[in-house]
Each structure stands twice: as structure tokens, then as C-alpha cells.
Amino acid sequence: MLENHVEDYKITIISKEKTYYIVKDENDIKYLLYLDEDIEEGSILKVNGEIKRLKNTTVPLVFNFASYLKSQGVKGQFYMNDYEVIYYNYPFRVEFIDNLVSNLSIKSASFIKLLIFGEKSILTDSIYNNLIDVSAVHLFVVSGFHFNIFKLMLTNLLSRFFKGEKIIEGIIIVILFFYLYLLDFAISAFRSFLFIFLRYLNRLLFNSHFHRVELLSLTGILMVLINPLVVISPSFLLCFIVSFVIEFTNKLKLPFKKILIPFILHLSTLPIILDFNYEYNLVSIIATPLLTLPTTIFFFLSLIVMIFPFLDFIYLRCLIGFEELIRLINQIPLKLIFGKPDVFFPTIFYLILLTSILLFSLNIKKKALINLFLIIPLLVCQYFSTSLIIYDEVHFIDVGQGDCILIKKAFNQVNILIDTGGNKSFDLATNRLIPYFKALNIKKLDALIISHDDFDHMGAASSLLSNFNVDKVIKGNDFKYLKFNGLTLYNLNYQISCDNDNDCSNVIYTNINGIYYLFSGDISSNIEQEIIKKNPILKCDVLKVSHHGSNTSTSEEFINHIKPRFAIIQVGTNYYGHPHNEVLKRLDNYNVITLTTRNQGSIIFKMFNKKLMISLTPP
Structure with a gap:
């Protein structure tokens, strides 16, 4: 390369x-x-x-x-x-699939492509995202369910024409490999086919000597050998966790087996769901069992309507009803934010789960059930984990060419966002900010403070307010100070005359655990001079450099007056030349440590006992 x-x-x-x-x-x-x-x-x-x-x-x-x-x-x-x-x-693969659904309506064809062939499109985005929200998207991931149904159907069909079991299985393997090709060798599909193929070789060459668990383990080993990085794929992790749990629980004699085994299966996916989604929808406990039967019915209906396309009008009406059912389930407000778990959570979780399965296998059912309930206090601890954090934090979130600062007080006392950034290519709020807040186990923002009305400071505000819980919104500089549960934010630009949006930015000054921060919006050196006049003594440890490092701001007089130890420039790729070299030289002349989100990514300051720790996320 x-x-x-x-x-x-x-x-x-x-x-x-x-x-x-x-x-x-x-x-x-x-x-x-x-x-x-x-x-x-x-x-x-x-x-x-x-x-x-x-x-x-x-x-x-x-x-x-x-x-x-x-x-x-x-x-x-x-x-x-x-x-x-x-x-x-x-390509033949695309052409073949398109021909299968060519006589159907666009909506029906798109849904069949998703359900049977794992192909997402704009038309299926809504249903797919709703399935993700209720943790039931695995029903639409092409996996062992699809392959086993096809295998069963083909076995019944081919047994009418061929007598040898091994011949029938060989033909089925060839057909399933063609199906795998149509699926573009997706990870979950490849795992399913490889497992079926190894079982076929086990019967053909080794007289079924190897156990299913051994074959499943060999499947995982072969996939890792082919591509070692597959181990970080959520699809790979979910496939194997669910498959192993099925193998270990399938033959157990359990009370209420038809309820308990699906529950254990669902439970086994929880650490992976939290690791990637940071939240859990309690509705998913009933969503999967509620949607499994309709999804199975739609699987067979999809095969039928591809053969008999004149039935599409019936299929389409059923599809509309199915979509409405998923939408209604997703509207039930039972989502709980747990944050991104650390390594201890899944370790303890799976130890509890495996111990319970082992106790069930030894027929010690009472202890197994009691042990299984230990997951509840573990989940409670994870849910309230942010309330146990003892240090204060300030996050300069990388949003490209724009400002976005999160103030997070210890013990989850206060969460405040200053500006949201803005990006015209994608939704910053739903794609970056909200997932980040959920990963941090932030369940709501106490306030959103907009420094001024420029798009690169408030472009994502509307989407954020529509999709996340925010107590209050404060815009402009018409306030002297704000108080939030032990945190006071002073506006140094209060009652200073200004004649443009940039100069009318609020300028937030605060002391967090003995560290002084100054967030200067987009003010120019004219406003900096006024702030110097009004505040003859102004201590600053961390300066958020004004206007992304523009040479219209951060004057030498201002740097000399506040004497910051650190300067943070929130900047991305731009046509303005930000940050300007003269600003960087001014800061360097005063021995200020300068960090930019373009080079260092998101910059996080953690404060405890008046001591400062810094972590970076470089690209």
C-alpha cells in the first residue's frame, strides 16, 4: 500500500x-x-x-x-x-435478486430484500431502526434461522427425487453456498453456512464423532483465522453468544422451559447491546417473542409472493400492518440508558449466566434461579454508575468546524452543554452527540447554552432538543450568571455593547474543582479589551480559544491578561485558514499548551482534588 x-x-x-x-x-x-x-x-x-x-x-x-x-x-x-x-x-448477484422481486411493488421488494437477503435501503430504514430500538433487529439478520428453514424445505423437496441422504445433503450444501453468495458472504450468514458445512463433513467423514459445541467452536476459530479482526464485529459476537447459549440450554430440563430459555437467550445479548447501543428498551423483553411468529410467517409469505407475485396486494397490506405493529411497540416509553459498560460488567454478567446454566444442567434449579437474579443488582449498579464518578469533567467534543463543550459534574450533579456544533452533511445530534451522552450514561442535560446563532455553534440544537431530554435552553448573552447545583457560570460579556452575532456571544467563565475555564464563543479582540477593562484580575487555566483560532481574536493583550495554561481550539477542515498561524505563535510565545480538536480529537479534562488530567482521542 x-x-x-x-x-x-x-x-x-x-x-x-x-x-x-x-x-x-x-x-x-x-x-x-x-x-x-x-x-x-x-x-x-x-x-x-x-x-x-x-x-x-x-x-x-x-x-x-x-x-x-x-x-x-x-x-x-x-x-x-x-x-x-x-x-x-x-453483478449477477444483484441482478438475480432484482429478478426475483421484479414483479412486486417497490415497498414489498425492498422488504423482501431486507428479510431474505439482508439488503437495507432507504425504504426499509424506518422499520430497521425501529427493530434496533426494541432490540429485535436480530430477527432480520440473515443467520441460522434462515439457513435452517431453507435446509428443512430443501430436504423435504429433494427427498422426493433422491434417496441417498448424503447425496441430498451434498446438493443442499451447494444450494446454501449459492444463497451465501447472494448474501455477499455476510458474517452471520457465513457463520451459519460454515457450521452447517462442518456438520455435513462430520457426518460424512467422521461418523458424527464431534459434538455440536466442538463444531461451533471450530467455526469460530476458522472465522478468526480467516479474518482476526472479526472478533470486534457485533454481528460475530452476537451470533456466537446466542449459538452457544442455545447449545448449552437446548437439552436442559427447565421449569417453564418455553418461557425461560427464550428469556435466557435474550438476556445473553444484553452486554453486547449495551456495549453498542448504551441503552436497553424494556419492551424488548416482549418484543422478540411478540415479533418472532409474525417474522417467521413473513419469511414464508415472502417466498410465496416471489413465486406468485399476483398475491402482492395481500402481502403489501400485511406488511403495512406489520410495520405499524413494530412502530407501536417502539413508541412504548421504556428505554433505560445504562451507558457503555467497562470490562467488569460483561465479565461478571456472563459468569452469573454461565453459573446459572451449569446449575440448571446439574438439576439444582432453585439455586440456578437465585443466581440468575443476581443480574438485577448488577444492572442497577450499571444504571447508576455515573452517580459514583468522583471527578468533574469538561469535554471539548470534536464536531469538526464548530464548538461543542460538555460540563459534567461529579456524582452526576450537573450536565451542561455549551453549543452543539453543526454539520450540513449529517445530523450531528443523532449520529454523534446523543450516542456520546448515552455512552457516558447521561440521561438528561440540565441546560443547553447557545453562545450565539451561528450554524457551527447551534446547527444541531433543533435535532438534539427533539431527540434528547434537555431541561432548559439559554441563548445569547442577556444574563449575568447561571447557577446549577453547586456550579456557577458567569457571563463576562454581560451588558457589553456589541454589533454582530460573534461579538454578542456569551463568554462563560467558571471555576470547576479549582480549575478556571473561559469559554469565549466567537468574540473579537474588541470584546476581549472590554472584558479586560471590566475584570482587571482574571485567572484562567483553560481557555477555549475564540472563533476557532481566527486572527480577529485572542489578542496578545488578552493572553497576557488571563495567562492560560492550556488553550483549546475547536476546529475542523475549513477554508478560512483556522487556526491562523499568528494566533498559534502568540499562544506559543506565552508558553500556552495549545490543543486542537482537528489534531487531538475530543479533548477531555478531568478534575479531582484541584488536580487536572487530560485525555485525547486523536484520529
Whole structure:
């Protein structure tokens, strides 16, 4: 891989997602590519550009897209200057699936592609997201359920024409491999096929010598050998955790078995759900059993309507009802934010679960049930974990070219957000801020303070207020101070004359655990001079540099007056030249340690006993 070297490359598109492509070069190395044009898989492009490493997310705790891509074998990202499509392709896999649903309505076809072939689209986004919210999305992930149903159907069909069991199984393996190809070798589907194939070899070559658990373990080992990074894939983790629990509980003699085993199965996914979603919907306890039967019925209906498309009008009406059922389930307000668990939570959780299964297997049912209930206090501790944090925090969240600062007091006393940033390409609130708050186990914001009305400071505010619990919103500089449960925020720009939005920014000054912070919005050096006049003594440890490091602010007089130890510049890729070199030189001349979110990612200050700790999240 020639990293950071501009040249011509010949690449082939091997996977098309909603917002990006996965491509391979002539050496079959996979890369990420962003492209506005809609081009089908298999098409060949001549690209002029350079290859760079995948950049990690610069917001801690939340989903790391780079890690996910690495688990899929992607090695880097193409940055293009220009491209030319050499060959347009319509791959057989896509064409075959499209032909199967070509006589159906667009809505029916899209749903069947999701349910049978695991292909998401804009038309199925709503139902898929609702399934995620109620923790029932696994019903729509192509896995052992699909493969076993096809296997059963094919066995019944082929047994009418062939007598040899091994011949029938061999034909089924070939057909299932073709189905795996149609699924583009998705992780969960590959796991299911590999397990079925190993069971076939076990019967064919070893007279069923190996146990199912041994074959399942071998399946996992082979997948890790093929791609070691698959172990960080949520799909891989969920597949194997559920599969192992099924194998260990399937033959147990349990009281209320039809209720208890599905409950244990559902319970086994909880640490993975919390690790990726940070919240748990209590409705999911009933959602999975409630939706399993309709999903199974729709699976068979989908097969029928592909064969008899004239039944589409009936299928479509049933589909509308099914979507409404999922939407209604998701509207029940029983979501609990638990935050992102540390390593101790899943370790203790699975120890309790495995101990309970072991006790059930030894027929010590009473102790097994009592042991299982130990999960409840563990969940309670996780739910209130943020109330046990003893240090105060200030998070300068990387939102690109914009400001966003979270003040988080110890013991969950206060959570305040100053500005939200703004991005016209995607929703910052739902894609970055809210997941981050949930990962931190923040259940609500006590206040959202908007410094001023520029988009890069409040562009995500509307979405944040629509999708997260915020007690109050404070805009502008028409306040002298604000008090929140032991935290006082002073506005140094109060009653100072200003004639533009930037200069009318509120300027927040506060003392958090003996560390003085100054958040200066986008004020210019004119307002800085007024602040100096009104505050002849102004101590500052951490300065949020005004206007992303513009040379219209952060004057030498201001730096000399407040004498900050640290300067934080919230800045992204921009056309303004921010931060300007003269500002960086001024800060350096006064020995100020300068950090930028563009280079260091999100910057977190933690304070305890008047001592300061800093953590960074570089890209």
C-alpha cells in the first residue's frame, strides 16, 4: 500500500452501501471510498488520488467506524482527485435478486430484500431502526434461522427425487453456498453456512464423532483465522453468544422451559447491546417473542409472493400492518440508558449466566434461579454508575468546524452543554452527540447554552432538543450568571455593547474543582479589551480559544491578561485558514499548551482534588 502517494489506481467496486463503497485494487486489497455517483458492484474505475490510513472516531466510547471496517478486512481509504468509470457492471448477484422481486411493488421488494437477503435501503430504514430500538433487529439478520428453514424445505423437496441422504445433503450444501453468495458472504450468514458445512463433513467423514459445541467452536476459530479482526464485529459476537447459549440450554430440563430459555437467550445479548447501543428498551423483553411468529410467517409469505407475485396486494397490506405493529411497540416509553459498560460488567454478567446454566444442567434449579437474579443488582449498579464518578469533567467534543463543550459534574450533579456544533452533511445530534451522552450514561442535560446563532455553534440544537431530554435552553448573552447545583457560570460579556452575532456571544467563565475555564464563543479582540477593562484580575487555566483560532481574536493583550495554561481550539477542515498561524505563535510565545480538536480529537479534562488530567482521542 503506497500511503500518502498520489498516483493512478485501477479499482473494482466490491460492495455498495448507502453512503460509501468498499473497493479493491489490483492486488485484491480492500479500501473505503466515498463517491457521489451511484455505481453498481463489479464496476471498474480508474482513480487518481492517494491512499491514507483509516481514521478512528475522534469521539471516545461511541461506534468506531474504522474498527468496523478493519473487521471487514478494509486496509485504508482512497482520497480521490479524479476518477473515470472504465466498465459499468451489473453483478449477477444483484441482478438475480432484482429478478426475483421484479414483479412486486417497490415497498414489498425492498422488504423482501431486507428479510431474505439482508439488503437495507432507504425504504426499509424506518422499520430497521425501529427493530434496533426494541432490540429485535436480530430477527432480520440473515443467520441460522434462515439457513435452517431453507435446509428443512430443501430436504423435504429433494427427498422426493433422491434417496441417498448424503447425496441430498451434498446438493443442499451447494444450494446454501449459492444463497451465501447472494448474501455477499455476510458474517452471520457465513457463520451459519460454515457450521452447517462442518456438520455435513462430520457426518460424512467422521461418523458424527464431534459434538455440536466442538463444531461451533471450530467455526469460530476458522472465522478468526480467516479474518482476526472479526472478533470486534457485533454481528460475530452476537451470533456466537446466542449459538452457544442455545447449545448449552437446548437439552436442559427447565421449569417453564418455553418461557425461560427464550428469556435466557435474550438476556445473553444484553452486554453486547449495551456495549453498542448504551441503552436497553424494556419492551424488548416482549418484543422478540411478540415479533418472532409474525417474522417467521413473513419469511414464508415472502417466498410465496416471489413465486406468485399476483398475491402482492395481500402481502403489501400485511406488511403495512406489520410495520405499524413494530412502530407501536417502539413508541412504548421504556428505554433505560445504562451507558457503555467497562470490562467488569460483561465479565461478571456472563459468569452469573454461565453459573446459572451449569446449575440448571446439574438439576439444582432453585439455586440456578437465585443466581440468575443476581443480574438485577448488577444492572442497577450499571444504571447508576455515573452517580459514583468522583471527578468533574469538561469535554471539548470534536464536531469538526464548530464548538461543542460538555460540563459534567461529579456524582452526576450537573450536565451542561455549551453549543452543539453543526454539520450540513449529517445530523450531528443523532449520529454523534446523543450516542456520546448515552455512552457516558447521561440521561438528561440540565441546560443547553447557545453562545450565539451561528450554524457551527447551534446547527444541531433543533435535532438534539427533539431527540434528547434537555431541561432548559439559554441563548445569547442577556444574563449575568447561571447557577446549577453547586456550579456557577458567569457571563463576562454581560451588558457589553456589541454589533454582530460573534461579538454578542456569551463568554462563560467558571471555576470547576479549582480549575478556571473561559469559554469565549466567537468574540473579537474588541470584546476581549472590554472584558479586560471590566475584570482587571482574571485567572484562567483553560481557555477555549475564540472563533476557532481566527486572527480577529485572542489578542496578545488578552493572553497576557488571563495567562492560560492550556488553550483549546475547536476546529475542523475549513477554508478560512483556522487556526491562523499568528494566533498559534502568540499562544506559543506565552508558553500556552495549545490543543486542537482537528489534531487531538475530543479533548477531555478531568478534575479531582484541584488536580487536572487530560485525555485525547486523536484520529
